[in-house]
Amino acid sequence: MTNHWRDIKNADVILINGANPAEAHPVGFQWFMRAKLDPARGPGQGGGAKIIHADPRFTRTSAVADMYVRIRTGTDVAYFGGLINYVLQNNLYHAEYVKNYTNASFVVKDGFEFNDGLFSGYNPQKRTYEASTWGYELDENKFAKRDDTLQDPRTVFQLLKKHYSRYTPQMVSTITGIPQDDFLKVAQIVGEMGRPDKVMTIVYAVGLTQHTTGGQLIRCGAVLQLLLGNIGRPGGGMNAERGHANIQGNTDHAISWEILPGYLAIPAPGERTLDDYVAEKAPKKSDPHAWNFFGTNYRKFMVSLLKGWYGDAATKDNEFAFEYIPKPAGNSSWMTIYDQALRGKMEGVILSGMTATSIGPDSNQVLQALANLKWLVVMDAFPTTSSEFWKGPGMDASKVQTEVFMVPCTHWIEKEGSFVNSGRWMQWKDQVIPPQGAARHDHWVLAEVFLRVKDLYSRSGGKFPDPLMHLTFNYKDPHKPELDEIAQEINGKDLGTGKRLATFAALKDDGTTTAGDWIYTGSYPESGNLSKRREGVQDPAKNDPTGMGFYPNWAWSWPLNRRVMYNRASADVDGNPWDPKRPGIRWDGQKWVGDVPDYPPKMSPKDPKAWLPFIMTGEGVGRLFSNSMADGPLPEHYEPIESPIENPLHAKVSASPVAFLYDKAAGRPDRFGTVEEFPVIATTYRLTEHEHYITQQVPHLVQLQPEAFCEVPTGLAKEKGIQNGDMVRVSSKRGTVEVRALVTNRLGQVEVGGKKVWQMGIPIHWGFVGVSADLYPEKSQHWLANALTPYVGDASARTPEFKAFLVKIEKMT
């Protein structure tokens, strides 16, 4: 989230796509309802915020929304694109914000083009783009040329206008299935949010990310928000609702193949030196007034990390042991792991609190991959569909040669440490009870394994042991590091004074400071662990001095306890809030006041050298046009890989031209189906009473939602002779599930590309492990929803397309 949960109460309009917060994040949803019930919020004269929900399924979120539109899954780029077009064509954008706070005025290189579904630089053999034309015309100082009148046809603004002019209300309707009138009603409400005294938030979840166009779906929303001037403002922003207690914290700490802690990129093989790495990876300053804070300090953050990890072995002379950091050959993401296993190249997998089998995609293929490993370690509190995979569907345990370890680990309440919520709030929790049975903490298991590996290397040698031999282990008991010690390591310190640092501004690139994760520097200064702070709603007058809901002394949020990111953009060029009733920060003549400023605290807006508002980008402004995506600098609608129609915008480039096709690349048989054989669109989703798969072990929750099912629209059920409660078989090209049918009007038909198509839904939560599975051992072999989903993902992020694929359904006899 750019903002945070409580901040949603500040919005006038809440645009929800690819999310169902009333059911998936019910307690967070109270802030949506508070906005709706607040007469000071809302378009026009107010009367309460408007909630607009676009979703294939009418959910409890839809039930309290002011508008619900049934959208075909996977077509939100067309919906947002249509809104962008409406805002631009009707001059509803926030003109001053767009001119000063976005790259609208930047002039794009002459070679950049978009024709018939392809951007310039496409290589059809490699199915990738060469992105050299996706940049700016540069002046003699290597800064981007700008045209502040926005009239030059090569400005980002004019290119954007042209690009989205194709997204007419009629085209939006043809692609999404939303009736034109409904779409125009949405557009009218959204368009008003470009007024400086109004603000809209966009809320999304994995219903947007889990598509082959997932990254661009988010970018598209961000582009709309920049045009409306809603990024950086309380009540605004792009707000991802994350699904797991600490998915945010452990993304920040880089349990992710392409990053190191604090979103420093993992180096690529050609980057032989620290200089090469910084030159390649740090954002480049492209405007004289851009601070380019990240780019400017990239080296300091990296050196402080290396110094923290390699200690005395990291010296100026060896470039702080930069060579120790592994450089991946290429994409090493989730699906690539199992693809490598299928190719026989992956030997061992360690899973901690995550089950490959149920998560999929294409669970049957993942099961084959697990059976192809030499060894599998499952660290968990409960058995999972991965620890038990050799008992799963299609498996003959006597033939599965994988050595499997079930390592009992503690769970959240048996250990202390912090969880970081969707709003970036780092909240410390206590250890309440001791570990059950012989369970051990995950990090103690990892420490113990690591120390034993180290011991094996020191006794018998082996391949380049230096990085692991020199890894710092400065804990009182190396076998049992305390999480408090690790929290201090993450914060970092000055090696000269030995004192912990209060801000990442103090980090240096000469090896005199450390920081395990620079964005958390300041979370644990000398004064103590700030994530333990508890000044909350027991005293709002004292604890929320601005009245905006920041509660600065409750826990701690990164970066630097800032509650709304990019908040310099919440005020105009002179430093006055766009809406004085909802200030983010304000220049009081001496300093910035309000939230922790995303800006130098004492830099006057009148200063001729004043930095542009978005201090993290090389441009200093928000990017309507960006070269950071693999599939184009402007979001474009592509059909899901399995789609019932050809792309109405460009039939020849129907689906993403750059989505990586794993099976094809590996020479395995095609596992994608066609609409002729699989005529129904399916999507997967979650229920209030379950979280992924762990809740299959919680009896109360299993009682509330006991058995696997699918939701079948009434009309489709009638066509197939299916009654509510019947057992049905749902199949894709990849597999089948056999579950009970819930016949409902929550799902229905959409008319797209001149065709009427049914959409159905399948909750993901069931498998062959858990309380229900114990009751139905045979049946539960056919409950893995991800047996249906395709092994393909987003062009940039490789997040699988769990949310849009084709199936057929039949009644079981």
Add this chain to the structure above:
Amino acid sequence: MATITRRDFLKLTAAGAGAVVVSELGFNLAQAYEVKQELRIEGATESHSVCPYCAVGCSLIAYSRKRPDGSIELLQIEGDPDSPVNEGRLCPKGATAMQLATSVRRVEQPLYRAPGTTEWKKVDWDFVLDKIAQNVKASRDRTFIMQDAKGNPVNRCEGIAFAGGAAFSSEEGYFATKLMRGLGVVFIEQQARV
């Protein structure tokens, strides 16, 4: 058996109020007022926690008490009213967190399945830790690449993947990243991708 609706019940109890004794329901309502109220959390230790499920980050208060034998009993988990995030509220998952906290369904001892066998075997910690360490070293040695075909130093282990962490503490996550990168692992993933 006669069925009594909630409305009937209220009527009956209202009629009996202040009067007798054994009601038409067949039991003595007066007893209900004589039970001494004693909070289950009387004298308990109050700790702070955060809900283990989604990423709203609802604060929890957990109550526990030391039993005479020294073991610790978890008595109650409820929403923390001070939190600016949840203001004391919890959803069905958070409200049943007790059943996740202690459960007869837990794995309490390390288990091992040898290749081609059809059952788990209970083993001790040293057995699994040694064996995993040997596997990690062997796989690392077999698949570690110091230089790629272009002569670039790469120092990566291609044959081991680590995935997880959305459920454990941030500090554990950081530690896992540090150790895995230290081993040269490049296949590192968590729930954010999927």
